[in-house]
Amino acid sequence: MTISIWRYSHLTLAISSSIFILLATLTGIVLAFEPVSNQLKPYAVKNADTFSLSKTIENLKSEYDDIISIEMDKNDFVIATVFTNEGKNETFYINPFTAKKIGNLIEKAPIFKFATNLHRSLFLKSTGRAIIGFISFLLLLMAITGVLLIIKRQGGKKHFFSKIIKEGSNQYYHIIIGRYALIPLIIITISGVYLSLEKFSLLPSDKNVHISNKEISTEASKLNMTDFDLFKSITLNDIECVEFPFSNDVEDYFVLKLKDKELYVNQYNGEVISQKKDGFVTLASSYSMILHTGQGTIIWAIVLLLTCFSILFFMFSGFSMTFDRRKNRIKIKNKFSKDAAEYIILVGSETGSTFGFAKVLYNALIAQGKSVFVSELNTYSSYKKAAHLVVFTSTYGDGEAPANARYFEKLVRTIPQKNKLQYSVVGFGSLNYKSFCKYAIIVDALLQSHQKFIPNLSLRKINNQSFIAFKNWVDFWSKSKGLNLEIEKPEKISHSKLFKVINKSKINSDHSFLIELEPTQKTHFASGDLLSIYPKNTHTERLYSIGKIGNNVLLSIKKHEFGICSNYLNQLKENDMLFADIKQNKAFHFPTSAKEVVMISNGTGIAPFLGMINNENHNHIKTYLFWGGRTKESYQMYSKHIDKAFYNKKLSGIYLSFSNEENQKKYVQNALAENEELISRVLKNKGVIMICGSITMRNGVLETLENISSSKLNIPLNMNQIKTDCY
Numbered sequence: 001m002t003i004s005i006w007r008y009s010h011l012t013l014a015i016s017s018s019i020f021i022l023l024a025t026l027t028g029i030v031l032a033f034e035p036v037s038n039q040l041k042p043y044a045v046k047n048a049d050t051f052s053l054s055k056t057i058e059n060l061k062s063e064y065d066d067i068i069s070i071e072m073d074k075n076d077f078v079i080a081t082v083f084t085n086e087g088k089n090e091t092f093y094i095n096p097f098t099a100k101k102i103g104n105l106i107e108k109a110p111i112f113k114f115a116t117n118l119h120r121s122l123f124l125k126s127t128g129r130a131i132i133g134f135i136s137f138l139l140l141l142m143a144i145t146g147v148l149l150i151i152k153r154q155g156g157k158k159h160f161f162s163k164i165i166k167e168g169s170n171q172y173y174h175i176i177i178g179r180y181a182l183i184p185l186i187i188i189t190i191s192g193v194y195l196s197l198e199k200f201s202l203l204p205s206d207k208n209v210h211i212s213n214k215e216i217s218t219e220a221s222k223l224n225m226t227d228f229d230l231f232k233s234i235t236l237n238d239i240e241c242v243e244f245p246f247s248n249d250v251e252d253y254f255v256l257k258l259k260d261k262e263l264y265v266n267q268y269n270g271e272v273i274s275q276k277k278d279g280f281v282t283l284a285s286s287y288s289m290i291l292h293t294g295q296g297t298i299i300w301a302i303v304l305l306l307t308c309f310s311i312l313f314f315m316f317s318g319f320s321m322t323f324d325r326r327k328n329r330i331k332i333k334n335k336f337s338k339d340a341a342e343y344i345i346l347v348g349s350e351t352g353s354t355f356g357f358a359k360v361l362y363n364a365l366i367a368q369g370k371s372v373f374v375s376e377l378n379t380y381s382s383y384k385k386a387a388h389l390v391v392f393t394s395t396y397g398d399g400e401a402p403a404n405a406r407y408f409e410k411l412v413r414t415i416p417q418k419n420k421l422q423y424s425v426v427g428f429g430s431l432n433y434k435s436f437c438k439y440a441i442i443v444d445a446l447l448q449s450h451q452k453f454i455p456n457l458s459l460r461k462i463n464n465q466s467f468i469a470f471k472n473w474v475d476f477w478s479k480s481k482g483l484n485l486e487i488e489k490p491e492k493i494s495h496s497k498l499f500k501v502i503n504k505s506k507i508n509s510d511h512s513f514l515i516e517l518e519p520t521q522k523t524h525f526a527s528g529d530l531l532s533i534y535p536k537n538t539h540t541e542r543l544y545s546i547g548k549i550g551n552n553v554l555l556s557i558k559k560h561e562f563g564i565c566s567n568y569l570n571q572l573k574e575n576d577m578l579f580a581d582i583k584q585n586k587a588f589h590f591p592t593s594a595k596e597v598v599m600i601s602n603g604t605g606i607a608p609f610l611g612m613i614n615n616e617n618h619n620h621i622k623t624y625l626f627w628g629g630r631t632k633e634s635y636q637m638y639s640k641h642i643d644k645a646f647y648n649k650k651l652s653g654i655y656l657s658f659s660n661e662e663n664q665k666k667y668v669q670n671a672l673a674e675n676e677e678l679i680s681r682v683l684k685n686k687g688v689i690m691i692c693g694s695i696t697m698r699n700g701v702l703e704t705l706e707n708i709s710s711s712k713l714n715i716p717l718n719m720n721q722i723k724t725d726c727y
């Protein structure tokens with residue numbers, strides 16, 4: 001069963017019951033304070049629970065005219081109902097050691113009365129009780145589907161408690177809190193359902209009956225009740241209630257309600273006349289009440305209170321996630337039918353974002369007058385005129401197919417294809433998962449083994465929906481098809497912000513330059529975010545990794561001979577203005593809690609790190625920078641920022657590698673291998689390694705890190721410690 005089935009069940013249950021759950025939870029929060037406030041009242045007497053019943057009776061007898069009942073309530077307060085010496089019938093809390101009254105019975109506060117009525121029956125009597133019972137059941141089902149959802153997304157039962165990969169705060173805390181709140185939530189819902197069934201007499205009745213021990217002795221000799229062995233041996237902790245006989249008639253007896261049974265006791269000699277053990281149904285009712293209300297235990301009442309708060313958070317975060325998912329869903333209206341199109345784009349997506357990339361390619365092809373058809377992998381079919389197939393697919397669970405691609409493999413094997421199609425597969429995944437883009441790998445292998453599909457470009461894996469990496473692939477792909485595709489600006493980007501050029505360096509021997517831009521309005525961003533630029537008169541977006549210097553944006557740009565954007569930026573002068581937009585890239589922000597950080601980059605990939613070491617390393621986390629360039633001269637441009645960080649003790653080491661210096665040719669990978677002690681220590685101490693620059697460099701670096709981890713630490717590289725932003 002796939003993740004989406006559980007998600008839909010979970011969501012449907014949530015939507016269908018949300019209003020009632022909200023009411024029950026809010027009133028539950030109020031009611032959780034009742035046992036807490038009761039327990040805080042000063043009627044508990046130290047060690048009263050170990051005091052014998054016999055002594056309690058003796059004390060009461062000396063203080064009052066007659067005793068009607070003694071009760072130990074859920075808060076462990078002792079309640080006595082007596083006739084006072086003035087002949088009044090009164091009920092109050094007593095101190096059993098002195099039998100003195102210590103307070104009047106607590107009256108339920110109006111707020112608790114109101115909340116109880118709303119919580120139990122919505123002020124709708126039996127109908128309301130039935131609704132609430134049913135909602136409790138739905139909440140139980142939600143907890144169960146939630147567990148199944150976590151198991152699925154974590155890739156199996158044994159990973160239930162493994163580290164959760166943070167895709168967003170709502171999703172992350174929904175799962176983290178869900179794991180903590182699970183047990184209390186199940187207890188609350190089961191006990192709630194049980195109490196409702198009890199109210200509607202839908203539970204089997206207790207079969208246990210009173211079993212009489214002996215005939216009632218009518219012998220005249222009468223013992224004093226305080227001398228009864230039974231009363232001497234029973235403590236207040238054992239009893240729930242003792243009812244005294246109404247008359248002196250020997251047939252009238254004491255009724256002792258204990259924790260697990262009821263006894264009738266002869267009022268003349270203290271013998272047990274008959275007893276009834278509580279059956280399962282009675283015990284379960286009593287425990288359900290305690291567990292559902294938290295009566296008598298502050299700690300459990302607080303657990304219930306926190307669980308209610310977590311339900312509120314589940315509602316908020318759950319609906320926010322659904323809302324975001326829907327927002328991401330992109331509809332593509334096909335201009336051509338599947339049999340009329342030359343280009344087929346098939347998409348595998350769980351939460352919709354991959355469709356955004358498909359739409360960008362679709363629009364670019366349509367703009368060039370091509371016939372294109374886009375659909376989901378699950379709708380794979382035969383295509384009469386198609387010559388090119390592009391598959392964009394994400395990966396879910398533990399390397400599984402996304403929801404709309406489940407049947408693709410089967411369809412490819414069963415549906416005959418008339419034409420031969422050139423195909424390319426692009427995987428959208430995340431390096432945080434150990435099966436990076438695994439489903440794309442499966443699809444690529446499947447198509448490779450199929451006679452009707454001819455490979456065009458090799459599989460491309462894209463991490464974290466990197467638009468730069470995607471753009472890069474589109475350039476390759478369009479060249480391979482003899483096209484010159486212009487990727488149109490994605491719909492969601494608005495180019496509303498104006499930036500002023502503050503500084504621009506000269507071009508260095510690597511054909512790179514630094515440019516510093518000042519936002520003209522208040523703008524929130526961090527190093528590692530991306531600046532999206534559309535050069536004048538083009539629809540082509542360029543994304544650059546930002547280094548934040550003060551409140552300014554620092555970019556490191558490589559000027560390409562025919563690069564539209566790099567040439568556009570290069571011709572800008574101080575005080576020139578340009579429109580651009582900031583795209584958050586939280587996955588590549590400087591870690592705030594790591595012990596040590598290693599930054600690895602080549603070429604212009606250094607830009608975000610220049611910002612991080614100066615602007616974001618507030619806690620002086622030990623940070624080491626590895627950088628690879630062509631020559632020593634290429635480094636000069638960055639040295640000012642590096643020196644400043646060293647001076648402020650925000651950088652602990654720099655390791656430079658030059659690929660074009662005579663006699664000392666070196667790449668960043670070599671520098672990493674030379675410093676394997678440092679790297680293995682950082683990996684071992686749960687440090688973070690950040691990589692920014694070219695994909696070729698990233699691949700080489702990951703291979704070196706993998707080698708260091710397995711040779712020095714005897715464990716595979718933990719991808720959760722790696723953050724990348726490569727293109």
Ligand SMILES: Cc1cc2nc3c(=O)[nH]c(=O)nc-3n(C[C@H](O)[C@H](O)[C@H](O)COP(=O)(O)O)c2cc1C
Nearest residue numbers: 349350351352353354394395399429430433436437
């Ligand atoms: C629960 C979950 C499991 C994931 N599992 C993997 C995985 O095993 N391998 C991978 O490369 N990416 C994995 N990802 C990342 C997604 O594939 C990636 O974010 C993708 O861009 C989402 O595209 P979509 O919104 O079109 O589904 C997972 C994401 C989530 C939320």
